[in-house]
Amino acid sequence: MPDGVATGARRVEERDSIVIRFAGDSGDGMQVTGTQFTTESALAGNDLATLPDFPAEIRAPAGTLAGVSAFQLNFSSLPVFTPGDDLDVLVAMNPAALKTNLEDLKPGGILIIDRESFHDQNLKKADYARSPLEDGSLDRYQLFQVDVTKLTTAALKDLGLSSRSVFRCRNFFCLGMTSWLYHRPIEPTEQWIREKFRKTPELVEANIRALRAGLHFSENAELFAVSYAVKPAVIAPGRYRNITGNTATALGFVAAAQKAKRPLFLGSYPITPASDVLHELSGLKQYDVYTFQAEDEIAGIGAALGAAFGGAIAITTTSGPGMNLKAETIGLALAVELPLVITDIQRAGPSTGMPTKTEQADLLMAMHGRHGEAPVPILAAATPADCFTMAYEAVRIAVKYMTPVILLTDGFLANGAEPWPIPDPDTLPEVPVAFRTDPSGFFPYLRDEETLSRPWVIPGTAGLEHRIGGLEKEYLTGNVSYAPTNHEQMMRVRARKVAGIVREIPPTEVFGAPEGELLLVGWGGTFGSIRQAVGQLHAAGHRVAHVHLRHLNPFPADLEGILERYRRILVPEINLGQLVRLLRTEYLVDAIGFNKVQGRPFKVSEIVGRCLKLLNGEEERS
Amino acid sequence: MSTPGVGEAKLGKKDFVSDQDVRWCPGCGDYAILSQVQKVLPELGVPRERFVFISGIGCSSRFPYYVNTYGFHSIHGRAPAIATGLKASRPELSVWIVTGDGDALSIGGNHLIHILRRNLDVNILLFNNKIYGLTKGQSEVGKVTKSTPVGSVDHPFDPIALALGAEASFVARSVDVETRHLQEVVRRAHEHKGTSFVEILQNCNVFNDGAFANVTEKATKADHTLVLEHGKPLVFGKDRDRGIRLRNFQPEVVQLGNGVSEADLLVHDETNPALAYLIARLGPPNFATPIGVFSAVERPCYDETLNQQVEAARAKTAPDLRALFNRGDTWTVD
Numbered sequence: 039m040p041d042g043v044a045t046g047a048r049r050v051e052e053r054d055s056i057v058i059r060f061a062g063d064s065g066d067g068m069q070v071t072g073t074q075f076t077t078e079s080a081l082a083g084n085d086l087a088t089l090p091d092f093p094a095e096i097r098a099p100a101g102t103l104a105g106v107s108a109f110q111l112n113f114s115s116l117p118v119f120t121p122g123d124d125l126d127v128l129v130a131m132n133p134a135a136l137k138t139n140l141e142d143l144k145p146g147g148i149l150i151i152d153r154e155s156f157h158d159q160n161l162k163k164a165d166y167a168r169s170p171l172e173d174g175s176l177d178r179y180q181l182f183q184v185d186v187t188k189l190t191t192a193a194l195k196d197l198g199l200s201s202r203s204v205f206r207c208r209n210f211f212c213l214g215m216t217s218w219l220y221h222r223p224i225e226p227t228e229q230w231i232r233e234k235f236r237k238t239p240e241l242v243e244a245n246i247r248a249l250r251a252g253l254h255f256s257e258n259a260e261l262f263a264v265s266y267a268v269k270p271a272v273i274a275p276g277r278y279r280n281i282t283g284n285t286a287t288a289l290g291f292v293a294a295a296q297k298a299k300r301p302l303f304l305g306s307y308p309i310t311p312a313s314d315v316l317h318e319l320s321g322l323k324q325y326d327v328y329t330f331q332a333e334d335e336i337a338g339i340g341a342a343l344g345a346a347f348g349g350a351i352a353i354t355t356t357s358g359p360g361m362n363l364k365a366e367t368i369g370l371a372l373a374v375e376l377p378l379v380i381t382d383i384q385r386a387g388p389s390t391g392m393p394t395k396t397e398q399a400d401l402l403m404a405m406h407g408r409h410g411e412a413p414v415p416i417l418a419a420a421t422p423a424d425c426f427t428m429a430y431e432a433v434r435i436a437v438k439y440m441t442p443v444i445l446l447t448d449g450f451l452a453n454g455a456e457p458w459p460i461p462d463p464d465t466l467p468e469v470p471v472a473f474r475t476d477p478s479g480f481f482p483y484l485r486d487e488e489t490l491s492r493p494w495v496i497p498g499t500a501g502l503e504h505r506i507g508g509l510e511k512e513y514l515t516g517n518v519s520y521a522p523t524n525h526e527q528m529m530r531v532r533a534r535k536v537a538g539i540v541r542e543i544p545p546t547e548v549f550g551a552p553e554g555e556l557l558l559v560g561w562g563g564t565f566g567s568i569r570q571a572v573g574q575l576h577a578a579g580h581r582v583a584h585v586h587l588r589h590l591n592p593f594p595a596d597l598e599g600i601l602e603r604y605r606r607i608l609v610p611e612i613n614l615g616q617l618v619r620l621l622r623t624e625y626l627v628d629a630i631g632f633n634k635v636q637g638r639p640f641k642v643s644e645i646v647g648r649c650l651k652l653l654n655g656e657e658e659r660s
Numbered sequence: 661m662s663t664p665g666v667g668e669a670k671l672g673k674k675d676f677v678s679d680q681d682v683r684w685c686p687g688c689g690d691y692a693i694l695s696q697v698q699k700v701l702p703e704l705g706v707p708r709e710r711f712v713f714i715s716g717i718g719c720s721s722r723f724p725y726y727v728n729t730y731g732f733h734s735i736h737g738r739a740p741a742i743a744t745g746l747k748a749s750r751p752e753l754s755v756w757i758v759t760g761d762g763d764a765l766s767i768g769g770n771h772l773i774h775i776l777r778r779n780l781d782v783n784i785l786l787f788n789n790k791i792y793g794l795t796k797g798q799s800e801v802g803k804v805t806k807s808t809p810v811g812s813v814d815h816p817f818d819p820i821a822l823a824l825g826a827e828a829s830f831v832a833r834s835v836d837v838e839t840r841h842l843q844e845v846v847r848r849a850h851e852h853k854g855t856s857f858v859e860i861l862q863n864c865n866v867f868n869d870g871a872f873a874n875v876t877e878k879a880t881k882a883d884h885t886l887v888l889e890h891g892k893p894l895v896f897g898k899d900r901d902r903g904i905r906l907r908n909f910q911p912e913v914v915q916l917g918n919g920v921s922e923a924d925l926l927v928h929d930e931t932n933p934a935l936a937y938l939i940a941r942l943g944p945p946n947f948a949t950p951i952g953v954f955s956a957v958e959r960p961c962y963d964e965t966l967n968q969q970v971e972a973a974r975a976k977t978a979p980d981l982r983a984l985f986n987r988g989d990t991w992t993v994d
Contacts, residue, residue: 077989226989279990289984296981301970303749305741323973325984328749328966332741333774340734340741340771341748344714347732348750370735460990463981497730497746497753500709505678505724507733517680518725 049264055114056220056268057122060212061139062131063100064093064107067209071129072109074213074230078222080280080457083270084113087422087566088280088455089121089639092394101163106138113220115269119566119573121454123641127219129212131155131186133164149179150215152186152208182261186211193251194244203241207248214252221267224249274459281458283422283451284311287355287381288318290429292325295351298437298469301326303350305341307334307360310393311449312383315355335363339380343367346376347506349473349496351433355381357449358400359390361407368442369408372532374506375483375492377436377443381429384448384562386637395637396450398562399613404444405591405620411529413536415439416591418446420565423458425451428588434469435542439535440491446590448612450563450639477501482516490535492516540592546600550576550583556652557604559629561587561617564610564640571645580653587617593624601627606652608632610645671702678728684719689836689862690787694726696842697785701729704850706754713756714743716768720760720787720862737768740775740784744962747780751963754850755782761799762792765817776826778962779854785846786819786859787836791868805867819859820940820954824933829854831936832953836862837876841887841951848953854961861949875949886942888952893925894939896948904942911942930956 058075062068069090076088091108098105112122127148130136132155143149156169170176171183190211194204210231217224228246235241256262281289295302306316308331320329328350332338339354346352356364361382371378384400386392404416415435419428425447432445474480474493482504483492495502504516512519513527550572560568565586572584585600587593601607601621607629609618615631622629632648634640676698684690701711711729715721717736724731734742739757747755757775764772764786775782790799802811823831830852834845842860849856861872874884882898894904895916903925905914914920929935936955943949 080989081991083991083993273993275993277986277990277992279986279988292984293981296979301749303745305745322984323970324977325979325981326970326974328970330745330748330966332744333770336738337741337744337771337774340738341745343734344732344742344745344747345749346745347712347742348746348753350745350749352745366735367738374732460985463985497712497750498709500707503709503729505731505733507724507731508735509733 048260048262050267051264053266053268054116055112055118055122056126056266057110057112057124058127058129058216058220059108059110059125059139059142060129060209061106061108061135062209063135064098064105065100065206066107066131067206068107068109068131071209071213072111074227075216075222076111076280076455077226077230078217078224079111079113080278081226082222082268083273084115084268085118085271085273086111086113086280086457087118087121088112089450090453101132101134101160103134103138103164106135108135108139113268115271117271118456119570120639120642123643127216129216131208131212133160133166133170136170137164137166143179145178147179148182148219149176150182150184150212153183154185154187184215184255184261189251189255190248193247197240197244197247199240199244203244207244210245210248211252211255214249214254215256217249218253218256219262219265221265224253273457276459278457278459280455281423281426282314282453282455283419283425283447284314284383284453285318286423286425286458287419287429287445287447287452288315288322290426291351291353291379291433292319292322292327293426293463293466294430294433294469295327296325296463297466298351298433298471300471301328301350303328303330303342303345303352304355305330305332305338305345305352306355307332307338309335309357309360311385311452312355312357312360312381314452315381315383335360336367339364339367339378343371343376343378346371346378347497349494351437352377353379353381353433355383357383357385357393358387358403361400361403365408368414368444369410369412370508371442372412372414373508373511375440377433377440377494379429379432379436379443379445381432381445381447383452384446386635392637394449396448396563396639397612397635397637398446398448398564399616399635400446401561401590401613401616402619404446411533413533414442414444414591415536415539416444416446416589418562418588418590419451420562420586420588422451422454422456424565424588426458426461430466434467435539437469437471437494438491438542439489439539440494441536446562448563454563473499474502475499481514482506483511483514485531490531490538537592540595543589543592543594546585546594546596548583548585548600551581552583553603554581554583555605556580556582556649557601557607558582558584558645558649559587559601559607559609559617559621560584560611561590564612567640567642567645568610570642571649574642574646575649580649582649582653590617590620598625601625606630608649608652610640610648612639671708673698673702675708676701676728678726680725682726683722685866687865688719689789689864690720690723692836692839693785693787693842693860693862694723696839697846698727700843700846700850701727704754704847710752711754711756712746713758714739714746715758716760716763718760718763718792720758721763723758737763737766738771739763740768740771743782744775744778744780747782748963748966751781751967757782757784759784759786760792761786761788761790761819765819765822766792769817773822773826776823776828776855776857779829779959780963781853781855781961783849783856784858785849786857787862788819788859789862789864789868790816790871791864818940821937823857824937824940824955827933828857828955829957829959830856830953831955832857833859833861833951835872835875835951836860838951845953848956852956854959872949874944875951884944884948886948886950888928888939888950888954890928890930890953893922893927895922895925904947911938911947913947930954933957
């Protein structure tokens with residue numbers, strides 16, 4: 039074993055996978071703890087998936103239920119598709135964190151708490167009438183009461199730090215404990231601490247000491263009778279990094295623009311959970327990236343459209359409330375037929391809803407949320423790493439077809455992370471961009487015979503001066519026209535152009551039986567839950583299959599044939615039934631919705647349970 | 661598309677006339693503005709293909725269709741946003757925004773103040789007919805229109821004061837029929853580096869005919885127009901015998917002579933935005949309407965600074981996708 043992997047001399051048990059959640063006050067550093075534990079696990083060779091869960095308030099009052107911040111990680115020696123259903127381990131830094139997270143802990147699961155934080159004041163803030171440490175309510179768990187604060191303070195006592203600074207090192211003490219418990223290497227975390235606090239050496243020392251103190255305490259105090267080993271997973275060879283959906287989205291856009299040899303222009307107004315894409319891209323100016331933080335959502339997309347007119351790879355990023363505001367400009371983009379990618383990182387709505395919670399309820403808005411007949415291609419990423427591929431693909435389609443494209447991700451994908459097989463930039467698909475410069479025979483709306491796209495002519499091109507706008511165009515010249523039949527011709531050609539994008543869609547992958555009793559059709563961030571559920575059903579001998587759509591408008595050409603081969607179709611979605619409605623309308627199939635809108639992803643067990651009911655004939659309809 | 665482009669024969673007004681029929685109401689002030697702009701454009705030393713006219717919605721916003729340059733007729737109020745993206749990413753272009761009082765001050769108010777604040781190097785021509793030609797009703801307290809049958813209760817924005825409040829670096833006003841003055845103001849707007857905001861008083865002869873008659877009619881205009889000139893005292897009147905004096909921080913109209921000389925008058929200074937605001941508050945009924953350049957100051961342009969940041973980043977680190985993909989902690993699975 040590498041240095042720093044603590045084993046101790048006690049019993050070691052082997053586990054296939056572990057689901058752990060760190061929960062504490064939003065000031066307790068739980069996101070950092072979880073992220074570092076993730077890095078340690080990746081370097082230990084496990085497959086993994088993560089899910090942060092934090093409050094909307096930057097800092098809700100300390101110790102309150104509203105202020106609890108958590109980070110969940112599923113790491114395994116087997117393929118991992120989700121951050122996990124129920125917890126094997128819960129680390130709760132205070133009573134509020136215990137209260138809001140305990141219901142997810144498996145009976146018999148490991149519960150680590152900071153004993154000193156369970157004082158009267160904190161108990162009251164968490165609405166505990168009596169201390170749960172004393173009333174027997176935690177008897178069904180393996181409870182470890184650790185004096186985290188006292189031990190951290192003792193470890194740092196001669197550093198001369200304020201008690202507040204000492205208190206803020208508690209998270210690394212806990213990370214040290216869990217690193218020992220699961221044989222994680224702590225070097226990557228030490229390296230991270232050195233980098234993060236390089237300007238304040240005393241904090242480097244303090245945090246590393248706290249980390250090691252947690253590790254040594256676990257090894258020596260004989261609190262834990264058992265530690266656990268999770269072997270490396272069998273993972274396809276290659277180089278990996280852990281990546282969140284938002285980072286993957288940003289990189290996908292940069293890569294596509296670099297491949298197109300054009301500047302990338304992001305016009306955006308900050309909104310949860312999309313802001314990270316803006317932050318990420320703002321730091322990548324050397325890749326010819328222009329970021330414009332606009333005065334509002336409308337200006338964000340407006341500026342992007344202006345940049346598209348000028349020949350940039352133009353994108354805007356937002357979430358549901360911002361999508362509403364961008365609708366009019368999306369309509370303009372499709373009327374002037376300029377390429378533009380609109381990314382909607384969906385969150386729980388309606389209205390302000392629950393900004394930090396995930397949902398998939400914007401599909402019908404993406405499909406229909408504009409006045410007039412206004413078809414827009416829609417792509418959706420299936421996993422955090424898939425955000426890279428779909429962002430790239432969205433740009434490729436937008437410039438090839440001269441159209442706005444909507445890319446749907448969601449809060450779960452945006453903040454969740456998984457190992458990303460780092461692609462070779464040379465093998466990425468080409469993104470050809472050819473501005474028209476030849477004046478002979480030029481008309482602004484002269485269409486390519488195959489794609490029906492109009493030429494991209496950028497200002498500065500001599501002899502091709504022309505005007506575009508939101509008024510209806512004459513079919514060829516692009517001049518303003520109110521002619522009745524011309525309007526219908528334009529409506530139909532715009533619809534045909536978008537429908538023709540079907541030729542870009544690869545054959546649909548069917549996971550499981552090529553025909554049979556039950557097909558699950560999903561889209562977006564539910565991929566992992568559905569895939570894992572179908573895997574469990576296969577193991578139990580059921581003939582079920584999974585199709586996950588990444589192209590939602592147009593649908594893949596082969597989808598109809600696939601749907602016909604199953605007796606029943608179940609569509610799990612984090613909404614009240616949107617894809618199911620589109621499938622029923624498009625294909626006249628009796629697809630059944632399975633819906634949950636709790637701001638959380640599906641549990642694998644929920645999908646398995648629903649499928650079993652259908653397969654056992656216990657339930658025909660939702 | 662055979663008209664000359666860059667490096668070819670000298671361009672004239674006709675090169676900036678598009679093949680589209682102009683469809684404003686007969687007698688509309690927009691015709692005069694279009695004509696003056698088309699006259700000035702060939703004289704600016706900019707290749708025709710580098711001009712872009714961007715508009716919102718309304719009568720004025722049809723303007724780009726009639727100018728044979730690149731043009732973008734967008735959506736209501738949003739021209740500044742679209743222009744921002746274009747200019748920020750293509751700083752070599754000469755970008756012009758054509759808008760109206762409704763488009764710029766009502767639905768597009770937010771974008772207007774923010775483009776002025778950022779100081780994008782673009783030119784804004786605001787055609788003000790004080791009636792919101794197509795929407796009406798919000799431009800003058802007491803105005804009777806279809807939507808305000810017993811008189812509007814809306815207090816309007818003063819475009820010049822608003823622009824100065826948003827720290828516009830160039831603020832000017834001209835009049836549709838004052839051909840030479842308008843040409844000069846348009847030329848100066850082009851020459852100014854930063855957002856140039858030009859309010860053009862424009863007669864809507866259908867819905868608000870004669871709104872600026874005092875300023876445009878031969879018989880009255882000398883007494884009702886205060887022509888601003890940098891470094892010159894504020895003098896006006898048919899006989900140039902009246903001026904503006906400041907007493908107790910209040911401007912007042914004084915008759916020259918009888919011991920009052922030009923030395924007692926306010927002297928216009930384009931580089932003093934505080935003075936510009938004071939002058940902006942002049943106008944009917946107690947004062948003549950000021951026209952000309954209220955304010956012209958230098959400050960950094962958003963588009964230039966942004967491009968400097970991108971250039972600096974590019975000069976420092978060469979783009980390398982492989983390095984970008986491999987940032988942070990990576991591991992290899994054999």
